[in-house]
Amino acid sequence: xxxxxDDEIQAEIKQHKILIYGKGTKQMPMCGxxxxxxxFFEKYGFPFEVVDVLQNPAKRExxxxxxNWPTLPKVFINGQFYGDTDIxxxxxxxxxxEPLLKTAFGK
Amino acid sequence: MISTxxxxxxxxxxxxxxSVTVTDRTGTMDHLMVRVVSDAFKGKNLLDxxxxxxxxxxxxxxxxxIHALELKAETPEGS
Numbered sequence: 001x002x003x004x005x006d007d008e009i010q011a012e013i014k015q016h017k018i019l020i021y022g023k024g025t026k027q028m029p030m031c032g033x034x035x036x037x038x039x040f041f042e043k044y045g046f047p048f049e050v051v052d053v054l055q056n057p058a059k060r061e062x063x064x065x066x067x068n069w070p071t072l073p074k075v076f077i078n079g080q081f082y083g084d085t086d087i088x089x090x091x092x093x094x095x096x097x098e099p100l101l102k103t104a105f106g107k
Numbered sequence: 108m109i110s111t112x113x114x115x116x117x118x119x120x121x122x123x124x125x126s127v128t129v130t131d132r133t134g135t136m137d138h139l140m141v142r143v144v145s146d147a148f149k150g151k152n153l154l155d156x157x158x159x160x161x162x163x164x165x166x167x168x169x170x171x172x173i174h175a176l177e178l179k180a181e182t183p184e185g186s
Contacts, residue, residue: 033175069154070161070168071176086178087153 005062013076017104018048021063022073026050036085037073040092046101078104108136109172114164121163122147126183137174148182156180 013019020037024030026049029038034050041048053059053072064070067081075082077100082088091097115127122145130140141160148156157178167173 031175033177068158070165081154083154083157086157090153 003062005059006066009059009062009066012049012051013079016049016076017078018046018101019076020048020050020073021053021060021076022050023052023054024050025052030054031072033071033084034073037075037088040085040088044098044101046105077101109139109167110136114139114141114167114173117167118143118160118163121159132175132177137172139173139175140177140179142179142181144181144183146183148180149186153180 018041020034020041022029022031022034022037024034026038029035029050030052038050053063060072063074067074069081069083071084073084075084075088082091088097091100111127111129114129115125118125118127118141122143124147125143125145127144128142130142132138132140143160147159151159157180160178160180161168161176164173164176168176
């Protein structure tokens with residue numbers, strides 16, 4: 001409570017059904033894993049947001065603490081943390097991603 | 108840069124039974140794909156399995172010996 005960085009993160013998570021904290025932007029990812037994650041979600045056609053935290057170590061630290069996850073990118077879907085494509089790829093192989101996104105967008 | 112042996116020993120400190128396979132993705136031994144098979148993953152979801160591996164590799168990730176890491180975590184039964 002009251003930590004402005006945590007509040008900012010919570011607001012972003014609430015605002016975007018699919019949210020990627022990464023290095024670089026959607027148009028210009030600055031890290032291979034961030035690019036892979038952008039490509040992962042482009043397939044599905046739902047809107048998603050990329051928040052660049054490359055130049056924001058305080059926010060990166062807050063995110064790592066909040067998720068107990070040390071690396072970027074970090075993916076949130078419908079307010080819940082889903083790690084990165086190491087987690088999402090096996091979920092996709094089991095057919096779990098599309099229903100999750102459809103539920104998130106009320107489809 | 109980190110050797111497969113050193114990386115494996117970090118993981119085995121946390122999971123003594125772990126079988127560890129390291130794939131060098133860039134030829135520089137700091138962008139790695141690491142597959143870990145251990146009984147310690149039983150009953151744990153993927154997020155928690157990966158957290159266990161990240162925690163065991165905290166030191167070489169913080170000091171920069173490992174720059175990028177792609178993980179696979181399985182039990183000996185293949186789950």
